[in-house]
Amino acid sequence: MRLLLMSDTHLPKRAKELPAPLLEEIPRADVVLHAGDWVDTATLDLLESRSRRLVGVYGNNDGPALRARLPEVARADLGGLRFGAVHETGPAQGREVRCAARFPGLDVLVFGHSHIPWDTTAPSGLRLLNPGSPTDRRRQPYCTYMTATVDGGRLTDVELHRLPPRHTT
Incomplete structure (x- = not known):
């Protein structure tokens, strides 16, 4: 099972659209996970229409329309x-212990907010x-997203993908 992980798309505030390499990954994924801060419902509509299965949550920048359609967890x-x-x-300090206590019984937790890729x-x-952010790198050198594979009850091939810089005209 191929997974596509993203967060903090912030459209159209940080970019006008999702980067082409990320859009190309959507049909390859069995499941797309989005960890919030969509900002607009059009991005949710797009991912719902192009994904085989979408798992998403709302973030702190998501308004009432997104909160009505998505859970917090x-x-x-x-x-x-x-x-x-x-x-x-x-x-970041204490994140592993805090999340393990808050989410007992989970094997994998996908999160966002910081725009900083994390794998621990x-x-x-x-x-x-x-997975970082595909549209707003903040203090990071690249915009990013992740892919992973679930095979035989194991998470494998977790890969952080760097996106090319956006060109402005």
């Missing part, structure tokens, strides 16, 4: 693993993944 069983998605997890494993075994 989502859970999904994918290929024998228990996934969760949430936008905010708090400060809590002492409990909970894998924490933040």
Whole structure:
């Protein structure tokens, strides 16, 4: 099972559209996970129409229209693993222990908010993944997203993808 992970798309505030390399990944994915801060409903509509399966949550920049359609926390069983998605997890320091306590029973937690890619494993075994942002790199050198594979109840091939810089005219 191929997964596409993204967060913090912030459309149309940070970019006019999702980057082409990311859009090309959508039909290749069995499941798209979005960890919030969509900002507009058009992005949700786009991902719903192009994804085989979409798991998403709202973020702190998402207004009433998105909050009416998305949960704050989502859970999904994918290929024998228990996934969760949430936008905010708090400060980096202590994140693994805090998230393991808040989300017992999960194998993988996808989160966003910081725009900083993150891939760690809590002492409990909970894998924490933040794909960064495909449209707003903030203090990071690149805009990013992640792909991963679930195979035989194991998460494999977790890969952070760097996007080319946007060109302005």
